[in-house]
Amino acid sequence: MTDATAGPDVKTGPTPDNAIREAEAASGPVLAADGTPLKRSLQRALRREKMRALMLISPLLIFILVTFIAPIADMLFRSVENQSVSETLPRTVVALKDWDYNSGEAPDEDVFAAFYVDMIEAEEFKIHTRLGTRLNYEHTGISSLFRQTGRAVGRFDTDEYTDAFVDLNEAWEDPVTWLNLMQVSGIEDVLPETASAWQSWSRIVEENNDVLAEEEPEDFLYTTLYRDLMANGDAVASFEGDEAALLQEAAAAVGEWEPVSLKEQFLDIDEDWADPEIWGTIQAFSPNYTPGYFLNSVDLQMTADGISAQPENQRIYLLLFKRTLFMSLMIMGSCILLGYPVAYLLSNLPMRVSNVLMILVLLPFWTSLLVRTSAWKVLLQQQGVINDILVWLGIVADSNRLVMINNQFGTIVAMTHILLPFMILPLYSVMKTIPPSYVRAAKSLGATNWTAFWRVYFPQSVPGIGAGSILVFILAIGYYITPELVGGTTGTFISNRIAYHISSSLNWGLAAALGTILLAVVLVLYWVYDKIVGIDNVSLG
Amino acid sequence: MVSDAANGAFVEFDRVQKSYDGETLVVKDLNLSIGKGEFLTMLGPSGSGKTTCLMMLAGFETATHGEIRLGGQEINNIPPHKRGIGMVFQNYALFPHMTVAENLAFPLEVRKMGKSEREEKVKRALDMVQMGSFGGRRPAQLSGGQQQRIALARALVFEAELVLMDEPLGALDKQLREHMQFEIKHIADNLGITVVYVTHDQTEALTMSDRVAVFNDGRIQQLDPPDVLYEEPQNSFVAQFIGENNTLSGKVTKMENGRAEVTLDDGEVIDTVPVNVNAVGDKTLVSIRPERVEFNKDRLAPDAHTLKAEVLEFVYMGDIYRTRLRVAGKDDFIVKTRNAPDQRRLQAGEMLEIGWRPQDCRALDA
Numbered sequence: 046m047t048d049a050t051a052g053p054d055v056k057t058g059p060t061p062d063n064a065i066r067e068a069e070a071a072s073g074p075v076l077a078a079d080g081t082p083l084k085r086s087l088q089r090a091l092r093r094e095k096m097r098a099l100m101l102i103s104p105l106l107i108f109i110l111v112t113f114i115a116p117i118a119d120m121l122f123r124s125v126e127n128q129s130v131s132e133t134l135p136r137t138v139v140a141l142k143d144w145d146y147n148s149g150e151a152p153d154e155d156v157f158a159a160f161y162v163d164m165i166e167a168e169e170f171k172i173h174t175r176l177g178t179r180l181n182y183e184h185t186g187i188s189s190l191f192r193q194t195g196r197a198v199g200r201f202d203t204d205e206y207t208d209a210f211v212d213l214n215e216a217w218e219d220p221v222t223w224l225n226l227m228q229v230s231g232i233e234d235v236l237p238e239t240a241s242a243w244q245s246w247s248r249i250v251e252e253n254n255d256v257l258a259e260e261e262p263e264d265f266l267y268t269t270l271y272r273d274l275m276a277n278g279d280a281v282a283s284f285e286g287d288e289a290a291l292l293q294e295a296a297a298a299v300g301e302w303e304p305v306s307l308k309e310q311f312l313d314i315d316e317d318w319a320d321p322e323i324w325g326t327i328q329a330f331s332p333n334y335t336p337g338y339f340l341n342s343v344d345l346q347m348t349a350d351g352i353s354a355q356p357e358n359q360r361i362y363l364l365l366f367k368r369t370l371f372m373s374l375m376i377m378g379s380c381i382l383l384g385y386p387v388a389y390l391l392s393n394l395p396m397r398v399s400n401v402l403m404i405l406v407l408l409p410f411w412t413s414l415l416v417r418t419s420a421w422k423v424l425l426q427q428q429g430v431i432n433d434i435l436v437w438l439g440i441v442a443d444s445n446r447l448v449m450i451n452n453q454f455g456t457i458v459a460m461t462h463i464l465l466p467f468m469i470l471p472l473y474s475v476m477k478t479i480p481p482s483y484v485r486a487a488k489s490l491g492a493t494n495w496t497a498f499w500r501v502y503f504p505q506s507v508p509g510i511g512a513g514s515i516l517v518f519i520l521a522i523g524y525y526i527t528p529e530l531v532g533g534t535t536g537t538f539i540s541n542r543i544a545y546h547i548s549s550s551l552n553w554g555l556a557a558a559l560g561t562i563l564l565a566v567v568l569v570l571y572w573v574y575d576k577i578v579g580i581d582n583v584s585l586g
Numbered sequence: 587m588v589s590d591a592a593n594g595a596f597v598e599f600d601r602v603q604k605s606y607d608g609e610t611l612v613v614k615d616l617n618l619s620i621g622k623g624e625f626l627t628m629l630g631p632s633g634s635g636k637t638t639c640l641m642m643l644a645g646f647e648t649a650t651h652g653e654i655r656l657g658g659q660e661i662n663n664i665p666p667h668k669r670g671i672g673m674v675f676q677n678y679a680l681f682p683h684m685t686v687a688e689n690l691a692f693p694l695e696v697r698k699m700g701k702s703e704r705e706e707k708v709k710r711a712l713d714m715v716q717m718g719s720f721g722g723r724r725p726a727q728l729s730g731g732q733q734q735r736i737a738l739a740r741a742l743v744f745e746a747e748l749v750l751m752d753e754p755l756g757a758l759d760k761q762l763r764e765h766m767q768f769e770i771k772h773i774a775d776n777l778g779i780t781v782v783y784v785t786h787d788q789t790e791a792l793t794m795s796d797r798v799a800v801f802n803d804g805r806i807q808q809l810d811p812p813d814v815l816y817e818e819p820q821n822s823f824v825a826q827f828i829g830e831n832n833t834l835s836g837k838v839t840k841m842e843n844g845r846a847e848v849t850l851d852d853g854e855v856i857d858t859v860p861v862n863v864n865a866v867g868d869k870t871l872v873s874i875r876p877e878r879v880e881f882n883k884d885r886l887a888p889d890a891h892t893l894k895a896e897v898l899e900f901v902y903m904g905d906i907y908r909t910r911l912r913v914a915g916k917d918d919f920i921v922k923t924r925n926a927p928d929q930r931r932l933q934a935g936e937m938l939e940i941g942w943r944p945q946d947c948r949a950l951d952a
C-alpha cells in the first residue's frame with residue numbers, strides 16, 4: 046500500500062487551497078506589484094469590463110423595466126389609489142371631517158354648501174360622473190345620483206342671493222368689483238368660502254377661454270359671499286381693502302334676507318341626499334389611498350362604520366380564488382399524471398423515434414390556441430363527438446347526454462391539453478440526464494422493476510416534476526382565454542373576472558387589487574414550495 | 587485457484603452470439619468457462635464487445651443465440667434482479683439521492699433484511715473498503731476513488747458470489763488506480779468471490795487476473811494466465827496488444843522439427859518457433875519482445891541468427907534504456923535493456939549485430 050492513498054481523505058503536500066490559506070494568514074492585505082492593495086487594483090481592472098457588460102445588457106434591462114416592472118408597479122399603485130374623491134370634492138372632504146356617520150343624520154348646511162361649490166366646478170369639468178362611477182362600486186345608485194345632481198346644480202334657487210346683492214348695489218353685478226375684492230391680500234381670512242369659490246370660478250373662466258373681468262359672476266359666488274358675510278360679520282366690519290365699503294354695506298344688509306337652504310335644494314333633486322349612507326360612503330373614501338379594492342377582492346366592503354361582509358349575493362371573489370386554485374391544482378395534477386409516462390417514454394426511446402414523438406408533443410404549440418380550444422368544444426359538447434360515440438355505444442342514453450363543456454370539467458380537460466407540453470418538456474430534459482446505469486445498478490442489486498423505478502428513478506426525476514408543476518400551475522392560475530371560452534359560469538377563473546373589470550366594468554382599481562392578490566398568492570406558493578421541496582431541486586434539464 | 591474450466595465451471599458462455607441491430611454480430615460465438623473463485627479479466631480494444639458480454643451475464647442484454655449458465659443453471663430468461671450478481675459500473679452508478687449508507691443498505695432492504703442485521707452488514711462492508719466513517723455522506727461529496735470503494739462495497743454487501751466490474755478504475759488517476767487494483771484483488775481473494783473484470787488497460791489485466799480473455803472483434807483471441815499470454819501470444823493481435831512487441835514480416839521457407847525458418851522481406855533468414863503458420867510459403871509476422879533482443883555477442887547462443895542493425899535513437903528511462911533501431915528495413919525496432927552497471931549505452935549511428943534465442947521469436951499469422 047503506497048502512502049499517498051493510505052487514508053482516503055488524507056491530503057499530503059500542498060494544494061491550491063493551502064496557498065490561499067497561507068496568503069490570508071500573512072498579515073495585512075495582499076499588495077499588487079505597484080503597491081496598491083490587490084483588491085482595489087483588481088476592482089479597477091474589472092470596472093471597464095463591468096461597464097461594458099452593463100452597456101450590453103442595458104437594452105434588455107430597459108425593456109424589462111418598461112414592459113414588466115413598470116406595469117406591475119402601476120398595478121400595485123392602482124390597487125390602492127383613490128384620489129378622485131379628494132380631487133373632485135376637496136371642500137366636501139374637508140367639511141365632512143367633522144360629521145359623524147353614527148349620528149344617523151345627513152350632514153349639516155356647511156357640508157352641503159361645500160358640496161355645492163365642488164359640484165359646480167366638477168360639473169363644469171365633467172368629472173362628477175367619473176366620481177359617481179367610482180363611488181358606485183361601493184354604493185349602488187350613487188352614479189345616477191351624481192349625474193342627476195350635476196344637471197340640476199346650476200339651477201338652484203340661489204339666484205335669490207344674486208338678485209338681492211344686485212338690488213342692494215349695482216356694483217355687485219360688475220365682475221371688476223369682484224376682481225378687485227378678490228385681489229385684496231388676506232381676503233381668504235375674511236371671506237374664506239368666497240375666496241375658495243373664486244378660485245374655482247377663475248379655473249372655470251380660464252377653461253372657457255374667457256376673461257375674468259368680463260364674465261358675470263355666477264350664483265354660487267353670491268351664495269358663498271352671503272354665507273361668509275353671515276358668518277364673519279366682525280372680520281368684515283374691520284376689513285379695510287378695496288371695496289370695503291361695498292362689502293360692509295352688504296354685511297349690514299344680509300341679516301335681513303331670506304336664507305336659501307342648500308340642503309333643501311339638494312334634497313329637492315333627490316331625497317337620497319338625506320341618506321347618511323351616501324355621505325358615509327363619500328366620507329369613507331375621502332383618503333387618497335384606500336384598502337377598499339382589496340376588501341372588495343375578498344368579499345368585504347368598507348362602509349361608513351367600518352369593514353363588513355358584502356351582501357350574500359355579491360360574494361364571488363373568494364369563491365373564484367378558491368376555484369382558481371383548485372382547478373389549477375387539478376390541471377397540474379392531470380398534467381403530471383399524463384406527462385410523466387410520455388416524458389419517460391420519450392427519454393428512453395431511441396433518438397430517432399423520440400424525435401418524431403417530440404414533434405407530436407410540440408404540435409399543440411404550433412396550432413392556434415383558439416383552434417385547440419374550439420376543437421374541445423366540438424368534442425365535448427352535448428351534440429359533440431364524444432357524446433355521440435357514447436350514445437352510439439349505448440353507454441349513455443340519448444336523452445341523458447353528458448354535460449362536459451361550459452363547466453369545470455371542460456376547462457380542466459382543455460387546459461390540461463394546452464399546458465401538457467410545459468410539463469413534458471422539463472420532465473423530459475431532466476429524465477434525459479438520468480443515466481440508465483442507475484436503474485440497472487438497482488436491478489443488479491436485487492430490486493424489482495417497480496422498486497428500481499420508485500426508489501431510484503423517480504426520486505431523480507422529482508426536480509423535473511417540480512419545474513413542470515411550477516410552470517403549469519403558474520400558467521394555469523393566470524389563464525384567461527380557455528376558461529372564458531369553455532368555462533361557462535362554473536368553470537371561469539379569477540382572471541376572467543379581472544378581464545371583465547378591465548374591459549367592461551372599467552373598475553381598474555378592483556382589477557388591480559385582484560391581480561395583486563393573484564401575484565401574492567403565486568409568490569406565497571412559490572415560497573412554500575421552496576420551503577417544502579427546495580427551489581434548487583427544480584431543474585429544467 | 588484456477589479451477590478446471592471443463593468440470594464444475596461456475597459461469598459458462600456456450601456458443602453465445604449477440605447482435606443489436608440484426609445485421610452485425612457484436613459477439614460472435616463466445617465460449618467461455620469461468621471457475622469458482624476465479625478472477626477473470628476481459629481485455630480488448632474499444633468496441634470489441636466486452637461490456638456486451640458483461641451485460642448479457644448480468645441480464646441487461648439478451649443473448650441472440652446460445653446459452654449462459656451460472657452455477658450449472660441456464661439464466662438466459664432470469665431477470666437481472668433474480669440473478670444475484672454484484673456489479674460495479676463504469677461510472678459507479680451510486681444513487682445520488684441516497685447517502686452512502688443508504689446506498690449500501692439498498693440491496694439488503696430489497697431483500698427484506700431486518701434493520702439491525704442490515705446496519706451490521708453495511709458497517710462491515712464499509713470497514714472492508716476502509717470507508718467506515720463516510721456512511722452519512724452523499725456520493726457527490728466523495729472523491730472518485732472513494733466513490734469507487736463504495737461502489738465496490740455495494741456490489742459485495744449482499745454477498746454475491748459473482749461480481750462483475752466494467753472498467754471500475756477507468757476514471758481514476760494512475761497512482762490511485764494501482765492502489766485500487768491491489769485492493770480489489772485483495773478483497774476478492776479474501777472473500778473467495780468470482781470476479782469478471784473488464785478493462786482495456788493491459789497492465790491492470792496482467793497484474794490482477796488469474797486468467798485474461800483477450801477480446802477483439804467479438805471473439806476471444808486468447809484465454810490464458812497472464813504470463814502465458816505475455817510470453818506465448820497465440821496470434822499477432824495478442825502479441826501486439828499485450829506489451830510492447832517488435833514485428834518483422836516475412837515468409838516461411840522451411841519447417842522442420844518444431845522450427846520454422848523465415849526469410850524476411852529484405853532477404854535475411856531467421857529461426858522462429860512456428861505458432862500459427864502451417865506450411866512453407868505462408869506469410870508470417872515474426873514477433874520478438876524488446877527485452878529479449880540481445881546485442882552483446884558474449885550472451886548470444888553460438889548458432890543464433892544475427893541481423894544487422896543501426897542505432898537510430900537512445901532513450902534513457904531510468905530503470906531501463908530504450909533503443910530504437912533500424913532492422914531489416916524497418917526503423918521502429920525497439921530494444922529494451924536493464925540499467926545495470928555493466929550495461930553499455932548505445933550511440934545513435936552505431937552499427938550492431940543483434941540476435942535472440944530462437945524460442946523467443948514466434949512466427950504468427952500475418
Ligand SMILES: Nc1ncnc2c1ncn2[C@@H]1O[C@H](COP(=O)(O)OP(=O)(O)OP(=O)(O)O)[C@@H](O)[C@H]1O
Nearest residue numbers: 606607612630631632633634635636637638639786
Ligand atoms: N445498445 C447498443 N445498441 C447498438 N449497438 C451497441 C449497443 N451497445 C453497444 N453496441 C455496439 O456493440 C459493439 C460492442 O460494444 P461494447 O460496449 O460491448 O464494447 P466494449 O468492448 O465494452 O468497448 P469499450 O472498451 O469502449 O467499453 C460496439 O460496436 C457498439 O457500437
Ligand SMILES: [Mg+2]
Nearest residue numbers: 636637638752
Ligand atoms: Mg465497455
